[in-house]
Amino acid sequence: MVGRALVSELSKNSNIEIVTASRDQLDLTNQFAVKQFFKSHRVDEVYWRPQKWGE
Secondary structure, X not given: OHHHHHHHHHHXXXXXXXXXXXXXXXXXXXXXXHHHHHHHHOOOOOOOOOOOOOO
């Protein structure tokens, strides 16, 4: 919920390009994959909202 609300608010600014990735698209435990993701998307900012297990 919080993540979706944040994306919704940031989407209102046309100067911001939002890039998201699900856990199926990006394994955050794979350091190489994360570096490649950041490199390919030229990430400037990260908003991370961890979830509790089982959510």
